[in-house]
Amino acid sequence: MAESTAAPxxxxxxxxxxxxxxxxxxxxxxxxxDVRQGIITSLIGPSGCGKSTLLRSCNRINERxxxxxxxxxxxxxxxxxxxxxxxLVQVRKQVGMVxxxxxxxxxxxxxNISFGHRLHARGQRVSRARREELVEDALRKVLLWDSxxxxxxxxAIELSLEEQQKLCIARLLPVKPAVLLMDEPCSxxxxxxxxxxxxxxxxxxxxxxxxxxxxxxxxxxxxxEETVFMLIGKVIEHGLTExxxxxxxxxxxxxxxxxxxx
Amino acid sequence: MTTAPMELFAGTPRNARDHRVEWLVRTLLGMxxxxxxxxxxxxxALLVVRGGSAISWEFLTTPPVDGMTAGxxxxxxxxxxxxxxxxxxxxxxxxxxxxxxxxxxxxxxxLTRSINLAIINLAGVPSIVHALFGVxxxxxxxxxxxxxxxxxxxxxxxTLPVVIVSTRESLQAxxxxxxxxxxxxxxxxxxxxxxxxxxxxxxxxxxxxxxxxSRTSGETAPIMFTGAAFFLPFLPQGVLDQxxxxxxxxxxxxxxxxxxxxxxxxxVALVLISMVLAMNALSIGFRIxxxxxxxx
Numbered sequence: 057m058a059e060s061t062a063a064p065x066x067x068x069x070x071x072x073x074x075x076x077x078x079x080x081x082x083x084x085x086x087x088x089x090d091v092r093q094g095i096i097t098s099l100i101g102p103s104g105c106g107k108s109t110l111l112r113s114c115n116r117i118n119e120r121x122x123x124x125x126x127x128x129x130x131x132x133x134x135x136x137x138x139x140x141x142x143x144l145v146q147v148r149k150q151v152g153m154v155x156x157x158x159x160x161x162x163x164x165x166x167x168n169i170s171f172g173h174r175l176h177a178r179g180q181r182v183s184r185a186r187r188e189e190l191v192e193d194a195l196r197k198v199l200l201w202d203s204x205x206x207x208x209x210x211x212a213i214e215l216s217l218e219e220q221q222k223l224c225i226a227r228l229l230p231v232k233p234a235v236l237l238m239d240e241p242c243s244x245x246x247x248x249x250x251x252x253x254x255x256x257x258x259x260x261x262x263x264x265x266x267x268x269x270x271x272x273x274x275x276x277x278x279x280x281e282e283t284v285f286m287l288i289g290k291v292i293e294h295g296l297t298e299x300x301x302x303x304x305x306x307x308x309x310x311x312x313x314x315x316x317x318x
Numbered sequence: 319m320t321t322a323p324m325e326l327f328a329g330t331p332r333n334a335r336d337h338r339v340e341w342l343v344r345t346l347l348g349m350x351x352x353x354x355x356x357x358x359x360x361x362x363a364l365l366v367v368r369g370g371s372a373i374s375w376e377f378l379t380t381p382p383v384d385g386m387t388a389g390x391x392x393x394x395x396x397x398x399x400x401x402x403x404x405x406x407x408x409x410x411x412x413x414x415x416x417x418x419x420x421x422x423x424x425x426x427x428x429l430t431r432s433i434n435l436a437i438i439n440l441a442g443v444p445s446i447v448h449a450l451f452g453v454x455x456x457x458x459x460x461x462x463x464x465x466x467x468x469x470x471x472x473x474x475x476x477t478l479p480v481v482i483v484s485t486r487e488s489l490q491a492x493x494x495x496x497x498x499x500x501x502x503x504x505x506x507x508x509x510x511x512x513x514x515x516x517x518x519x520x521x522x523x524x525x526x527x528x529x530x531x532s533r534t535s536g537e538t539a540p541i542m543f544t545g546a547a548f549f550l551p552f553l554p555q556g557v558l559d560q561x562x563x564x565x566x567x568x569x570x571x572x573x574x575x576x577x578x579x580x581x582x583x584x585x586v587a588l589v590l591i592s593m594v595l596a597m598n599a600l601s602i603g604f605r606i607x608x609x610x611x612x613x614x
Contacts, residue, residue: 115502117498120501149503149504152502152503153498159493159498159499161500162518171505175504224499227503228503231503
């Protein structure tokens with residue numbers, strides 16, 4: 057992991073002076089964060105500290121709630137995604153999101169995977185073979201192909217939770233995002249499922265920039281390269297995971313990691 | 319290991335009192351439920367016993383004769399079907415579209431809230447008031463005259479709020495997670511609605527519509543000034559014709575035709591309620607079928 061610091065990578069997500077309000081309640085305070093490209097960064101902190109809010113700002117899904125107000129900027133791959141000329145649909149294509157609870161669409165396994173691609177390839181002729189190939193590639197990448205290849209037409213909801221969560225990751229891939237946001241992707245899974253999904257996320261590093269919110273200290277520690285600690289809407293500490301865990305620079309970080317609150 | 323003393327498990331007077339209260343509450347609630355069912359059963363039984371003799375194939379397929387004291391009810395039956403069908407054609411597209419807008423697009427602000435409030439209030443407007451509105455708007459202002467069109471549009475306005483509310487409820491029963499999943503793959507709102515939300519809400523929407531049909535077919539006040547006729551020996555040929563209707567026919571022969579045989583009004587009522595119950599049964603059956611297929 058230390059090598060990654062030797063040649064600093066450019067930031068895939070860069071927030072500058074980011075403030076966010078839900079109505080009158082300010083949830084983020086002046087967040088300046090650089091999430092470096094191609095690595096896994098975990099976002100930790102006690103409940104209500106703004107981790108999920110920050111994550112959800114990065115693909116502008118917060119906007120659906122009418123009462124959210126944002127100031128400052130978020131740059132994804134160097135582009136301010138809150139700029140007026142930015143097309144929301146393109147932001148969502150670049151920035152995929154995985155939720156706490158697996159949320160497969162009420163479609164077959166196959167259609168779940170090709171859903172995003174179908175949306176964006178409208179008007180183009182895409183051969184059946186090409187589509188099958190996309191489905192297979194995506195499922196292989198999330199290590200799901202072997203267990204589902206004979207039942208691609210079954211409803212996705214019949215898969216186990218672990219498989220569903222893998223499917224939710226897989227269905228983002230045909231859209232070819234650069235950034236994957238994950239909001240506690242393992243919290244609904246049993247320990248075995250958690251391990252499997254963690255392993256998968258680890259496999260995907262390098263190819264995607266992954267920002268993952270977690271409540272699980274052990275998970276942050278073993279499955280991320282950098283760690284960001286947040287407290288009441290502010291970023292307190294950001295560094296290499298091993299540094300944050302072994303040698304935190306702030307009292308609050310140390311207290312949280314040692315389980316004194318949270 | 320020693321055995322625990324029996325006193326630990328033996329009942330106390332307090333327990334006995336709780337049991338009595340429990341019994342009392344259960345009996346009371348059960349009686350209230352029975353009270354609810356009894357009128358329905360009595361109405362149905364009465365209709366079958368007193369009107370059953372009037373029902374025959376001829377009754378359903380011939381027009382009334384002899385000053386409506388004999389013959390059948392065909393024009394009324396056909397007229398009700400016309401009225402309901404035209405009302406549906408008018409109210410369903412508008413109602414579903416409005417519900418989709420309110421549920422999927424409208425921001426949560428004072429305007430949306432007041433629209434929702436207006437819809438609820440519209441549902442509470444008495445049907446006779448709708449009738450007067452129908453006369454003013456459709457019969458006179460739009461010059462449809464007293465016709466199926468005017469009557470059906472009046473019915474449509476009256477049922478619109480119910481269509482909107484039931485559609486909106488079905489839409490909102492589709493989990494939010496599905497929508498978020500779609501948006502996150504870069505789907506627009508319309509793509510999300512068309513591919514995921516509507517297909518999963520359609521059963522609920524249809525159920526609501528079928529229930530609406532059953533309600534509409536029994537309405538009397540909104541049609542009696544706008545398009546339903548006292549007596550017409552022939553069937554309507556188009557939407558600008560007047561028509562007889564089951565509900566009004568029942569009213570007329572029960573109150574205006576003193577020498578009608580006893581079984582006749584009961585027979586008409588029996589046919590009308592059978593139509594309504596058949597619709598309800600269809601809607602319930604449909605719901606059961608869809609629920610069995612539901613994947614989430």
